[in-house]
Amino acid sequence: MKEIYLDNNATTKVDEAVFEEMRPYFCxxxxxxxxxxxxxxxxxxxxxxxxxxxxxxxxxxxDEIIFTACGTESDNAAIRSALEVFPDRxxxxxxxxxxPAVLTQCRNLTQKGYRVTEIGVDGAxxxxxxxxxxxxxxxxxxxxLMWANNETGVLFPVEEAAAIAKSKGALFHSDAVQxxxxxxxxxxxxxxxxxxxxxxxxxxPKGIGVLYLRRGTPYRxxxxxGHQEKSRRAGTENAAAIIALGKACQxxxxxxxxxxxxxxxxxxxxxxxxxxxxxxxxxxxxxxxxLPNTTSxxxxxxxxxxxxxxxxxxxxCASSGSACTSGSLEPSHVLRAMGVPFTCAHGSIRFSLSxxxxxxxxxxxxxxxxxIIARLRQMSPFGREHLKxxx
Amino acid sequence: xWDYTPIVKDHFLNxxxxxxxxxxxxxxxxxxxxxxxxxxxxLKLDDNKDKIVDAKFQTFGCASAIASSSALTExxxxxxxxEALAVSNQDIADFLGGLPEEKMxxxxxxxxxxxVAIFKYRGMPIPQHDSEHDHGHAYxxxxxxxxxxxxxxxxxxxxxxxxxxxxxxxxQVTNFTKAGGACGGCxxxxxxxxxxxxxxxxxxxxxxPEKLSNMKKMQLIQEVLERDIRPLLWADGGDLELIDIDGxxxxxxxxxxxxxxxxxxxxxxxxxxxxxxxxxxxxxxxxVSQ
Numbered sequence: 001m002k003e004i005y006l007d008n009n010a011t012t013k014v015d016e017a018v019f020e021e022m023r024p025y026f027c028x029x030x031x032x033x034x035x036x037x038x039x040x041x042x043x044x045x046x047x048x049x050x051x052x053x054x055x056x057x058x059x060x061x062x063d064e065i066i067f068t069a070c071g072t073e074s075d076n077a078a079i080r081s082a083l084e085v086f087p088d089r090x091x092x093x094x095x096x097x098x099x100p101a102v103l104t105q106c107r108n109l110t111q112k113g114y115r116v117t118e119i120g121v122d123g124a125x126x127x128x129x130x131x132x133x134x135x136x137x138x139x140x141x142x143x144x145l146m147w148a149n150n151e152t153g154v155l156f157p158v159e160e161a162a163a164i165a166k167s168k169g170a171l172f173h174s175d176a177v178q179x180x181x182x183x184x185x186x187x188x189x190x191x192x193x194x195x196x197x198x199x200x201x202x203x204x205p206k207g208i209g210v211l212y213l214r215r216g217t218p219y220r221x222x223x224x225x226g227h228q229e230k231s232r233r234a235g236t237e238n239a240a241a242i243i244a245l246g247k248a249c250q251x252x253x254x255x256x257x258x259x260x261x262x263x264x265x266x267x268x269x270x271x272x273x274x275x276x277x278x279x280x281x282x283x284x285x286x287x288x289x290x291l292p293n294t295t296s297x298x299x300x301x302x303x304x305x306x307x308x309x310x311x312x313x314x315x316x317c318a319s320s321g322s323a324c325t326s327g328s329l330e331p332s333h334v335l336r337a338m339g340v341p342f343t344c345a346h347g348s349i350r351f352s353l354s355x356x357x358x359x360x361x362x363x364x365x366x367x368x369x370x371x372i373i374a375r376l377r378q379m380s381p382f383g384r385e386h387l388k389x390x391x
Numbered sequence: 392x393w394d395y396t397p398i399v400k401d402h403f404l405n406x407x408x409x410x411x412x413x414x415x416x417x418x419x420x421x422x423x424x425x426x427x428x429x430x431x432x433x434l435k436l437d438d439n440k441d442k443i444v445d446a447k448f449q450t451f452g453c454a455s456a457i458a459s460s461s462a463l464t465e466x467x468x469x470x471x472x473x474e475a476l477a478v479s480n481q482d483i484a485d486f487l488g489g490l491p492e493e494k495m496x497x498x499x500x501x502x503x504x505x506x507v508a509i510f511k512y513r514g515m516p517i518p519q520h521d522s523e524h525d526h527g528h529a530y531x532x533x534x535x536x537x538x539x540x541x542x543x544x545x546x547x548x549x550x551x552x553x554x555x556x557x558x559x560x561x562x563q564v565t566n567f568t569k570a571g572g573a574c575g576g577c578x579x580x581x582x583x584x585x586x587x588x589x590x591x592x593x594x595x596x597x598x599x600p601e602k603l604s605n606m607k608k609m610q611l612i613q614e615v616l617e618r619d620i621r622p623l624l625w626a627d628g629g630d631l632e633l634i635d636i637d638g639x640x641x642x643x644x645x646x647x648x649x650x651x652x653x654x655x656x657x658x659x660x661x662x663x664x665x666x667x668x669x670x671x672x673x674x675x676x677x678x679v680s681q
């Protein structure tokens with residue numbers, strides 16, 4: 001069965017051109033970029049080229065790019081560095097809808113005596129800037145807020161938030177893993193000090209990430225024991241993956257317009273048609289500014305895992321905010337923070353598209369989804385009562 | 392992806408006996424939309440009112456909840472009521488070739504619905520559950536104290552499941568009953584119940600430390616606020632912030648829905664009880680507006 005892959009916020013296909021770019025750096029050009037000989041040197045120059053390409057996508061300079069192993073490492077490194085840089089500041093601010101890479105770390109830090117404030121969101125998932133203003137003080141070491149939410153695609157006003165953080169001398173970090181490659185970003189005209197990127201969310205392979213570190217920002221490395229990345233991240237470079245990421249960033253820049261026109265139009269058609277065809281459904285984050293590729297729809301009276309497995313029968317890959325898919329018993333912390341009722345959160349499905357998504361694929365989802373929901377509602381003791389006469 | 396057996400997949404994709412029975416003799420309903428799963432079971436008896444001749448179900452839930460319901464209806468058809476009552480949640484799981492442990496609560500839900508249906512038919516009392524927490528299951532003959540408030544689960548029911556399935560950890564109890572899977576506030580109590588059932592002194596509930604340095608005390612206060620108290624407030628759209636700790640005096644400010652809430656005095660009292668319980672007996676909680 002051919003897959004219809006609409007789970008690009010989970011991970012993406014490695015672009016063929018990206019794979020070709022990295023291919024020689026396994027069996028042929030396997031030198032260590034740090035070596036003094038020509039064999040390592042030629043890898044080093046490709047790594048430098050990649051650094052330039054990543055910098056260009058971000059509107060940054062190459063020395064502001066630190067390669068890491070993943071977005072999670074970048075998030076961890078940014079927060080830990082800020083706490084080491086400001087030993088007298090004992091307060092961290094984040095949001096209630098962050099990715100666990102940030103949230104879990106912050107919550108763990110409360111056990112080390114740090115004060116953590118988690119800023120809330122409104123019903124559409126929008127950040128409460130007033131709450132942030134009230135929370136930042138001169139004890140705040142770092143404010144870490146995501147650029148785009150992985151579950152709903154809702155965008156945070158990170159520039160305004162960064163300005164608020166900096167007014168009290170705190171550092172500002174943004175987990176931009178879902179935003180980079182989907183919306184234009186220009187760090188040259190930004191207030192943000194640190195930014196996390198993950199390769200496998202933009203058609204590079206898994207196992208490569210970036211921490212953007214604004215020039216002049218004080219920093220303490222997370223991994224020590226080597227001079228790599230100007231001693232800001234020790235460990236032999238994952239050269240092939242770095243080279244792949246460089247290519248992926250170049251392609252992301254070229255496809256940025258497609259992402260915001262073609263992909264967005266497909267997403268809009270998918271969500272509008274499903275909303276028109278299926279009663280008792282709502283878009284999570286409706287009304288907020290969102291990523292062009294993401295839609296999260298809550299279907300009442302049915303449960304997400306059952307929907308996903310029936311979609312899977314047609315090759316359709318999506319994800320859910322339901323409790324049952326994750327092994328936890330509560331629906332997603334993001335949907336709960338937004339105040340989405342439990343009754344809807346259990347039946348929330350996220351579709352995340354990419355530049356590879358086709359019209360025909362969207363047609364299939366539009367065709368198969370309504371009968372799947374109807375079938376589960378027929379089976380549900382709640383759906384039948386509410387949907388009498390609606391078939 | 393869950394590792395479902397082919398039988399689970401078959402009963403999910405081709406569920407048997409979906410629907411209702413208009414003149415059903417017995418109906419058992421457990422679960423709710425808020426819980427994430429619910430099952431309504433209909434039984435039709437023969438003329439002697441002894442043997443189950445037909446069974447149908449309606450289920451809201453994940454694949455294994457639907458498969459467990461389907462399996463249950465197949466299993467009880469042809470059985471007498473007494474035979475049906477002997478069906479255990481493990482029997483349902485076995486019928487399906489096994490369930491992932493995280494999904495065992497689906498088989499428990501099936502068994503519960505069956506008991507509720509038969510107890511109700513026989514006119515045996517079904518305890519009213521606390522209407523305030525009416526998002527839970529109904530527990531025939533399992534009166535007792537509500538342990539898990541999120542899912543409305545009583546101690547008697549938990550003891551039964553712990554005993555029949557020989558559960559030894561909180562994680563297992565959560566997998567089988569959901570108890571403790573949401574706010575986690577009842578985890579110490581579940582540990583107590585396991586210890587009680589097993590007669591095991593190892594699974595001790597969290598206890599207040601005997602002696603605490605000032606530093607440790609401050610840390611523990613923050614830990615309890617973060618882990619045990621704030622998640623409870625978030626559930627109702629509220630929040631609190633720790634303002635200061637001065638010896639045994641803990642100053643907090645309420646935020647969001649808690650700020651200006653008429654019952655914030657009660658909430659402050661709840662915080663104090665919890666802190667006294669888990670940190671130190673002499674703690675005084677003071678609400679400040681800041």
